[in-house]
Amino acid sequence: MATPTPHSAPAGGLRERKKQRTHDALIRAALELFTEQGYEATTVDEIAEAVDVSQRTFFRYFANKEDVTFAVQEMVEARFLEELSARPAAEAPLTALRSAVTVAWDDIGSAIESVIPVELYMRTYQMIESTPALVAAHLRRSVELEAQLARLIARRERLDVDADPRPRVLVAAFSGVMRAAGKVWSEGEDWSVSSIRELTMSYLDHIGPAIEGDWRTRSQSQSQSR
Template identity: 70%
Template sequence: MTEHRPGPAVPAGGLRERKKQRTRDALLRAALLLFLSQGYDKTTVDEITDVVQVSQRTFFRYFANKEEVAFAVQDLVESHFVAALRARPASEGPLTAMRNAVLVAWDTVDEAISDVVPVDLYMRGYQLIESTPALLAVHLRRSTELEERIARLVADREGLDVDADPRPRVAVAAFSGVMRVTGRLWGQGQDTSVAAIRRMTEAYLDQIGPALAADWR
């Protein structure tokens, strides 16, 4: 008779944390699916909690409001980009580093968020943000905050004082402007894949230099 040897015990705290993460992820997925099926404005917190079969109090333990849950995955994606930018070689200039970082971020976005939501659900959610006025207004405000974060990171890479040298903020403004244009155009298109937005992002970022040239003719 083979002796049964129990596996290593999992600390109770670890189990609790995993359960909390599963609940948060389930609320997030339920919210995104409801936003997509019936619209952000028409979806209530009660409807989200009903899907997951938890209380409204549980929802507010993880998210302050619907807006926060709508942008939760976007937070992950933005942090993924910032990490990719931090990892770029010091030899790359600011615009080259940002361009390469965003392309790497798109190439690896699946592995960055797949534990939380499928990448196709995120992409459809991103399209929803671009097409919902209430969410788009929040997205623009958040983009401004992200720009400042990136500008400070770029300044640190270059050994500059961001408040004394305008170049980091100017470079990031140009980069972010292109990103907003590509996001808007991609959101209006039929192909909502990661490959589509990556192609458009690369093509438009490669036009920053020519677009800023003194003479276009």
């Protein structure tokens, strides 16, 4: 269903291209169905049928129902990691993380547009946050990402991840804050990219001050009422 529209000539032979098309079509169909009628209410058979392949074929492309849900997310993460690696060594660790996030959000469109529209990605994100089974999967994936981040940060700072706990500690705090921002965004009403971008940034700004002890001298905090 729907013309695949091969933008620029995709690499590889016919076999390769066909595979890519089925792969992307499965993602599109799955996310469309998930966001419309819910994750659990959608069966793998439905997805397969929408793309006109057998259920068995679906499982040859994706190890399980969860995997197809996070396929796009994975592309975004790859972009983020790439950007982080490219940050100048002079930047402080937290600053580098923050900058990489900024860049990742800024060109999310170009990173995924060949597969799905950004708007569907945003809707998917919201659906994930409101589906317990997917929240769990999302978190597990985050933890795996954290491990990579910690290694990257450690390398930048010429530290040994196993000998010095600081990279892991920083990354854990960073990720926690990112998740908190994502959750608040998903419960809000502004589903735009800029919205989550701004929210993320402001949350990151609190990471330092929030550790200190005397909160009774209320210094800042913008209203985040939902």
